[in-house]
Amino acid sequence: MSNEILIKVENLSKSFGDNEVLSNVNLQIEKGEVIAIIGPSGCGKSTFIRTLNQLEEVTGGSIYLDGEDITKKGVDINNVRSRVGMVFQHFNLFPHLTIKKNLTLAPVKLGLMTQEEADKKADELLERVGLAEKADAYPDSLSGGQKQRIAIARSLAMNPEVMLFDEPTSALDPEMVGEVLALMKELADDGMTMVVVTHEMGFAKEVADRVLFFDEKGIKEEGTPAEIFEFPQSQRLKDFLSKVL
């Protein structure tokens, strides 16, 4: 792992009207690092990850990607997003397009690749996620686990610098969780920088380089998986772990 800083979050705060959900969050993410974010519902972890590609605008503070402040006015947000992949809880595949078209739409529309290049890339990715035979099928014919694997492939088709996962397995039937986590682990092993909001403690323990425990509007505790899971410091984290483990 290099020590190059990819994402830097400074004094970030976010409110919805009068309701402050994030306050004074600071974080640095190195290239190739895998960060797992855990915490109780409503603690702001989803909101936080969504600020990283500006699906949520911040109320205060800054976020730097490759040294560029992406919260500033006038920044080309579409360009930023094309470099930051995002995988959603509910997959959000485009149901009117074939699987392959789901993968090639954005790279071609944005002029990053020709249709031929995008098709070739899509074939490789579908091979990689083990769904090559579904290239011409439509999303509605897939199982949940397959959909999420396609969603991951769709993000990868953009050659992102970092991948954000917002509870990627929460909407899946239990027997399908494994296939998605396995794919994510592969990605991590290949050196992809990843930020994962998850309830899968096993995944956090095994794959993450660092675990952030979110509670009360920010990062309550952070450390290696061993530090967080075996030597939790705060009472809140102990309570939380006792409930989920």
Next chain:
Amino acid sequence: MKKKLSLILLALTAALMIGCGAKEETKQVKTLDDLEGAKIGVQLGTIGDIYASDYEGDEAGTVVERYNKIADAVQALKQGKVDCVIVDEQPAIASTANESTLVILDEPFALEEYAICIAKDNDELLTKVNEALSELQADGTVDQIINNYIGDDTKGTCPYVSPDDVSYDNGTLVVATNVAFPPYEYYDKGEPVGIDMELITAIADKLGMQVKVEDIEFDSIINAVDSHKADVGIAGMTKTEERLKSINFSESYVTSKQVIIARDPSLSGDGIGFVDNLKRNFVDDDRWTFILKGLGNTLIIALCAVLAGMILGFLVAIVRVTYDKTGGWAFLNTICKLYLAIIRGTPMMIQLLIIYYVVFKSVSVPKLLVAIIAFSINSGAYVAEIMRGGIMSIDGGQMEAGRSLGLNYKQTMTSIILPQAVKNVLPALGNEFISLIKETSICGYIGLMDLTRGGDIIRSITYEPFLPLVAVALIYLLLVQLLNLGVGKLEKNLRKSEK
């Protein structure tokens, strides 16, 4: 398909039987005195209407039924819906010629004089028309024209022929009339002919102008002339105090009588065979061409309006959704909301009339274009709301997914949201297009010959209500079925992704 067809036929037969079966209590009108307490049929806005209105609501309970066409009034009389019809003498003779159960009472109801109407601010034309008229009266041309249409001995023997040396240097004389008033104006082989038509041609020849006839509803003629949609109105129109308030009249050119048509129960109807009737309505004088021409116009209007309405609706829907979702385009959104409120809050017919008579008052725009514009604007409002609903029904995650890949708002809208929205609202859009096709049947109000008016014109010539109406209805039915078929096919195609 066969089953469907037989069901439709069954429904038609049932409707027919109900229509024939309903006999109301009727009164026989034999003299003028019998008018009190009778049901009187008239053509809306005519002198007959004005006279009959004096009886309306009296102690004897006289009722006046106003029809758009004399032909409709005569049919109502035949079917017992009214007891008598007050109408100008010549149209009365023409319209009862084929009706063996109807008689014209010997006693005339009133005498009256026909004149040409001209806008109040157009004294120059009024003077010229009067001069031309008095010259034509002096040299016997007026009598010649009248004799060509009235009088058994002279009928058809002495048509007016334009002199060879007429130069049409002074432009066009736009003439508003209602070509459903024989022998003053009626269609013969698709051309408007009659006393009024020949007379106005003779006058225009004197003025060095080319006649252009606009066939519109009788009660719209004064409006059309007043708003300069037409230069003159000539339609067997009597000079009355009421009309003089809004329009000027030339000197009168003919004296006519108001007469009463009544049923005579002693006469029996000798029904004309179905095939002969069919021939009389559609084959004779190539009357089917009215239907064909009308159908052409209906299709042109409907197609253009569907396309333009779609585009307009899309744009408005996108403005509205963008405002709802992002708060942008507040000003445009306000305009769009106003547009939706006005168009969806007023009847289509009123919109059409306003666009024709008010918006395009002083500009000469072809009626077909006026209709296309009016129907596009109307349809756009409905399509906009349908589309907005469709866009709103798409899960918010779709927009987020598109944006998270780096697509901008517009790209996400056009390649992700709209295709799904269109698929979802296709049945509703199909429904809107069906209404649109049928709604075009009001085009007759601006004198545009669409399918419905094509049938109406045949009715005004043959005085036969059933066949032209049913023919027109069947054509609409066929059009809608074809549209349904197309929409169904498209839907099936788009639903591929749901297998």
